[in-house]
Amino acid sequence: MSTQARRERERAEREQAIITAARDLALAEGWDAVTTRRLAAEIEYSQPVLYSHFKGKDAIMAAVAVEGFAELANAVAAARASAAGPRQAVADVAAAYVAFAQQRPAIYDAMFTLAVDLPFATQDVPTDLARGFAELSETVRPFVGDGDLETFTETFWSGLHGLVTLMRSGRLRRPGHDRRLAVLVERFSR
């Protein structure tokens, strides 16, 4: 029976190796460079092995995205925890969110732009995603007024997401980024 346990453990390790390889390759060279052949070479197995772990390339990207949700939630939580006062918390959280997206653009894309077939309504994805969202909610809660907190949070989040994506795709010039972020923060913290 212990051999079976060892096999399952090795299998789990290999699955993690696939996710890590995909993540590293995407960060270094972008998702276009992440091909099933390169991934297979990276983990030193043949191509079909990937398909015994994941349904397809999209599923691998989804797994990378899931790890990203946890990271982002942690980053936002840390920013909120160390902020001096509620208004500063909004600014710090916004800065942390944008920094995450800019430092890990490929992962951010997997989380919010690509990989549509994520199980958004089930399982463990909402766990970390909802955790990040809850951190955002608590951050802006003091400034909601008499409106709906969830709606307010979603709108603030959309502002951050729009800033990030428009700048990364070249539609907004890099200079001025801090000022735009300041405007957004100011609009949602008073």
Place this chain on the structure above:
Amino acid sequence: MSTQARRERERAEREQAIITAARDLALAEGWDAVTTRRLAAEIEYSQPVLYSHFKGKDAIMAAVAVEGFAELANAVAAARASAAGPRQAVADVAAAYVAFAQQRPAIYDAMFTLAVDLPFATQDVPTDLARGFAELSETVRPFVGDGDLETFTETFWSGLHGLVTLMRSGRLRRPGHDRRLAVLVERFSR
């Protein structure tokens, strides 16, 4: 010499046919369905003909995007022109922007998500794109206060873009869309 004129005219017509075919196919089935082979079949020429008009598939998508910029600028201008009062203008313009993105998702993607190699700093792209941006600017101008108009406009635009993209990718649920849009408008029109 008139034969040459006829040839140039026919060539221009064929180029427009390519753009229109790409646009229609993308709207109907998404950009993944727009392959050079299907486009060639649509215009009833062989594949290489496409490359005598455009550098590659990306350039065709860029051409579709350029047409989209004009459409979007017109939609925004119309909304602003018919609005009753400056505060209502912000709401109407925002609604028109979002409606455009939702009714022509593939074109919106070509404009703002894909097709990175657009000549953003030259030629006629900025013409219509800048026209749309200028309409946005004029709409929010009464509410800038003592800040920078361009920065303010860009931030408002980012909010709209974020709402559109997050909802289209399933990260925001469709119900609540109107309320989120209302929150954004309220934050940028007071």
Place this chain on the structure above:
DNA sequence: CTCCAATTCCTAGCGCTGCTAGATGTGAGA
């Protein structure tokens, strides 16, 4: 009218992609 040159267009194919069927080898249980 004929011939040549230039242009236009197509056939065929390259290297790549995600993905899979069928063969091959390996290891556990009788």
Place this chain on the structure above:
DNA sequence: TCTCACATCTAGCAGCGCTAGGAATTGGAG
């Protein structure tokens, strides 16, 4: 030790964007 089941690999499919080289058509000169 033998057998069977499972894990893994080799080889290949259909499709992608893109291009080289040849065929056909066209326009102008003699």
